Amino acid sequence: IRYKLNTLSVQNLIQKNLGSPINEAFKYYLAEDKYRHGKIAEAKSALTTLLNNSKTSYYRTKAQNLLDRLEGKSSSEIHIAALLPLSGANEQVGKALLNGFKLASTEYNKSATAKKIVIDEFDYASSLISALKHIKKISAQNKHLFVFGPVENDIVAACAAVADYEGLTIISPTASSDELKSISNNCINLAPSVKTMANALQVYASDSLNINRLATFAPIDDYYLTMTEEFVDAFEENGGIVAAQEWYYPGDQNFNKQFRKLKRVGLRLAFKDSIILENADISDKSLDSLYTLFVKEKKLEMKENKTKIDSADIPVTTFDGMFLPVYEDDISFIASQFAFSNFQTQLLGNADWYENDILKKNRNYINKIIFVTDGYLNEEGWDYRQFRNNYRNTYHTSPEKFELIAYDSFKFIAAVFKDSRVSRSDILERIVQLNPYQGIYRRFDIDRSRSNNSVRILKYIYGQIMPIK
Numbered sequence: 204i205r206y207k208l209n210t211l212s213v214q215n216l217i218q219k220n221l222g223s224p225i226n227e228a229f230k231y232y233l234a235e236d237k238y239r240h241g242k243i244a245e246a247k248s249a250l251t252t253l254l255n256n257s258k259t260s261y262y263r264t265k266a267q268n269l270l271d272r273l274e275g276k277s278s279s280e281i282h283i284a285a286l287l288p289l290s291g292a293n294e295q296v297g298k299a300l301l302n303g304f305k306l307a308s309t310e311y312n313k314s315a316t317a318k319k320i321v322i323d324e325f326d327y328a329s330s331l332i333s334a335l336k337h338i339k340k341i342s343a344q345n346k347h348l349f350v351f352g353p354v355e356n357d358i359v360a361a362c363a364a365v366a367d368y369e370g371l372t373i374i375s376p377t378a379s380s381d382e383l384k385s386i387s388n389n390c391i392n393l394a395p396s397v398k399t400m401a402n403a404l405q406v407y408a409s410d411s412l413n414i415n416r417l418a419t420f421a422p423i424d425d426y427y428l429t430m431t432e433e434f435v436d437a438f439e440e441n442g443g444i445v446a447a448q449e450w451y452y453p454g455d456q457n458f459n460k461q462f463r464k465l466k467r468v469g470l471r472l473a474f475k476d477s478i479i480l481e482n483a484d485i486s487d488k489s490l491d492s493l494y495t496l497f498v499k500e501k502k503l504e505m506k507e508n509k510t511k512i513d514s515a516d517i518p519v520t521t522f523d524g525m526f527l528p529v530y531e532d533d534i535s536f537i538a539s540q541f542a543f544s545n546f547q548t549q550l551l552g553n554a555d556w557y558e559n560d561i562l563k564k565n566r567n568y569i570n571k572i573i574f575v576t577d578g579y580l581n582e583e584g585w586d587y588r589q590f591r592n593n594y595r596n597t598y599h600t601s602p603e604k605f606e607l608i609a610y611d612s613f614k615f616i617a618a619v620f621k622d623s624r625v626s627r628s629d630i631l632e633r634i635v636q637l638n639p640y641q642g643i644y645r646r647f648d649i650d651r652s653r654s655n656n657s658v659r660i661l662k663y664i665y666g667q668i669m670p671i672k
Contacts, residue, residue: 210233210236214233216229217229217230224258224259227253227257227258227259227262228262230249230252230253230262231250231253231262231265231266233249234246234249234250234253234266234269235269235345237249238269238273238345238370238627238628239369239370239371239627239628240370240628241370241628241629243273243626243628246269246273247270247273250266250267250269250270250273251270253266254266254267254270268345269345272345272346272626273626279318279319280318280319280320280321281318281319281320281321281348281620281625282321282323282346282347282348283308283320283321283322283323283347283348283349283350283351284323284325284337284341284347284349284350284351284352285300285301285304285322285323285324285325285350285351285352286325286327286334286337286338286341286350286351286352286353286362286373287300287301287324287325287326287327287351287352287353287354288326288327288328288329288353288354288355289301289324289326289328290326290328290329291327291328291329291330292329293329293354293355294329296354296377296605297326297329297352297354299602299603299604299605299606299609300351300352300354300376300377300605300606300608300609301322301324301609302594302597302598302602302606302609303594303602303605303606303607303608303609303610303612303613304322304351304609304610304612304613305322306593306594306597306598306606306610307609307610307612307613307614307617308320308322308613309597310593311613311617311620315620317620317621317623318620318623320620322351323347325337325340325341325352327353327358329355331357331358331361334353334358334361334362335361335362335365338350338362338365338366338369338371338373339365341371342365342366342369342371345627347371347627348625348626348627348630349371349372349373349374349627349630349631350362350366350371350372350373350374351374351376351609351612352373352374352375352376353373353375353378354375354376354377354378355377355378356378356379356380356383359373359375359378359380359383359390360380360382360383360386360387363383363386363387363389363390364386364387366387366389366390367386367387367388367389367390370389370627370628371389371627372389372390372391372627372630372631372634373387373389373390373391374390374391374393374612374616374634375390375391375392375393375394376393376394376605376608376609376612377393377394377605377608378390378392378394379392379394379395379396379397379400379426380392380396380397381396381397381398381654383654384652384653384654389631390653391631391634391635391649391653391654392653392654392655393608393612393615393645393647393649393655394577394608394654394655395577395654395655395656395657395658396654396655397426397429397430397433398433399654399655399656399658400430400553400554400575400577400658401430401431401433401434401437401575402433402434402437403575403658403660403672404434404526404551404573404574404575404660405434405437405438405441405443406437406441407573407575407660407672408438408443408524408526408549408551408573409438409441409442409443411672412523412524412549412573413523414443414523414524414549415442415443415444415523416443416444416445416446416472416521416522416523416524417438417443417444417445417446417522417523417524417525417526417548417551418445418446418447418448418449418465418468418469418522418524418525418526418548419431419434419435419445419447419448419449419525419526419527419528420448420449420450420451420458420461420462420465420525420526420527420529420537421450421451421526421527421528421529422450422451422452422453422455422529422530422533423450423451423452423453424453424530427528427529427530427553430528430553431448431526431528434526434528435448446468446469446472446521446522447464447465447468447469447522449461449462449464449465453530455533456533456536457536457540458536458537458540458541459540462540462541462543462544462546463544465519465522465525465544465546466517466519466544466545466546469519469520469521469522469546470517470519470521472521472522473519473520473521474490474493475490476521478490478493516545517545518545518546518547519544519545519546519547519548520547520548522546522548523548523549524548524549524550524551525541525546525548525549525550525551526551526552527541527550527551527552527553528552528553528555529552529553529555530555531555531556531558531561534555534556534558534561534565535561535564535565538565538568538569539565539568541568541569542567542568542569549571549573550569550571550572550573551572551573551574552572552573552574552575553574553575554574554575554576554577556572556574556663557574557576557661557668559668562663562668563666566663566665566666569663570663570664570665571662571663571664572662572663573660573661573662573671574660574661574663575658575659575660575661576658576659576661577608577645577655577658577659578607578608578611578642578644578645578646578659579644579659579661579668579670580604580607580643580644584643586643587643587644590602590607590610590643594606604644607642607643607644607645608644608645610642610643611642611643611644611645611647612642612645612647614640614642615637615640615642615647616634618637618638618640619633619634619637631653634649635649635650635651635653637649639657645657646659659672660672
């Protein structure tokens with residue numbers, strides 16, 4: 204009924220089937236629809252009427268269960284649907300998130316005086332179709348307070364569209380697309396959006412580092428293209444100049460061509476800057492002509508003197524900064540080739556740079572890089588050490604980033620469980636009203652934008668990662 208008929212159609216069917224047992228299905232649907240749209244009083248009234256007139260045990264039981272749930276007396280438990288990829292391409296991420304979330308719920312249950320938390324697992328196997336099947340099942344069951352997951356932006360978007368219709372709240376620990384807000388009013392992103400991350404870094408670059416002119420280098424991939432675009436738009440709006448942009452295809456390992464192009468732009472800018480110091484009114488056309496002549500003269504001079512110069516010996520100092528939002532797996536290839544090109548500039552990066560082992564391996568190439576992340580882990584902190592020990596005792600392995608994200612996520616959300624009256628219809632409103640919360644790794648600052656507004660700016664210097672904002 205839910206997916207094939209609208210409310211008016213169901214009301215018409217009730218009139219056509221007066222006295223028929225099938226009317227109980229239609230009346231239950233209408234009551235459930237009111238519940239899904241937050242009309243709790245109307246839903247209770249409709250369920251009570253159905254109970255008083257029901258002739259079938261099936262819908263009498265369903266109506267009683269839903270009415271009990273609305274009145275907060277159906278169970279001593281709160282059920283949460285963990286919709287995660289527990290197999291398939293993203294199995295490792297899904298299992299890490301589930302473990303962290305379950306550990307936090309176990310700790311909560313040990314100290315809870317109110318309802319206990321039950322995590323029901325739904326494995327969508329990294330498949331969009333499977334995720335949609337599960338979200339329809341979860342919606343129909345009417346027993347879960349909210350959905351924790353999915354992981355991938357596209358799967359979150361698809362599930363959010365269904366959840367929006369069902370009045371079911373989806374809380375994704377990892378989704379970062381700004382477009383999700385336009386698809387569903389019932390989706391919360393616990394990760395900061397790409398736009399939030401890019402804007403925070405460009406503000407720091409402009410205001411704190413006084414970067415005025417920069418270049419960018421990124422892979423041709425939707426996420427990195429979006430991050431670069433958001434950074435560049437905000438940087439230029441803030442008065443900055445983006446002098447050059449280069450791109451590479453995923454899987455590439457040789458970036459000499461792109462860095463040579465960036466170097467040529469940098470050397471041209473150095474010539475331009477020196478001429479403008481002498482003649483600020485010179486036109487771009489005249490500058491181009493002078494530069495062409497300058498290059499020809501230098502080449503002729505080198506030929507006559509039989510001089511060879513390694514371009515790596517020529518530093519490029521004309522970029523105040525260079526933004527490199529790149530894949531984690533590409534960092535080692537990029538770092539060495541960047542250093543060989545002899546750019547003397549402030550490196551800026553995305554969250555993929557937050558890998559201590561990779562940074563240490565390339566420390567001679569990228570010292571003092573500054574990058575934006577969704578959180579920061581103080582491995583010497585007491586709270587992290589306690590979490591790590593508990594995790595090891597439970598799962599007999601050491602936790603990593605996604606376990607921490609899920610653990611922090613539960614701790615943040617758990618504040619709404621204190622009120623036993625919390626329901627599927629008001630869970631979203633309660634979460635957006637929560638005060639900011641600092642977890643072990645991630646800080647949560649959720650408002651009516653329904654995404655996390657908190658990011659961290661980190662700096663890698665002389666072998667140490669330091670939070671600077």
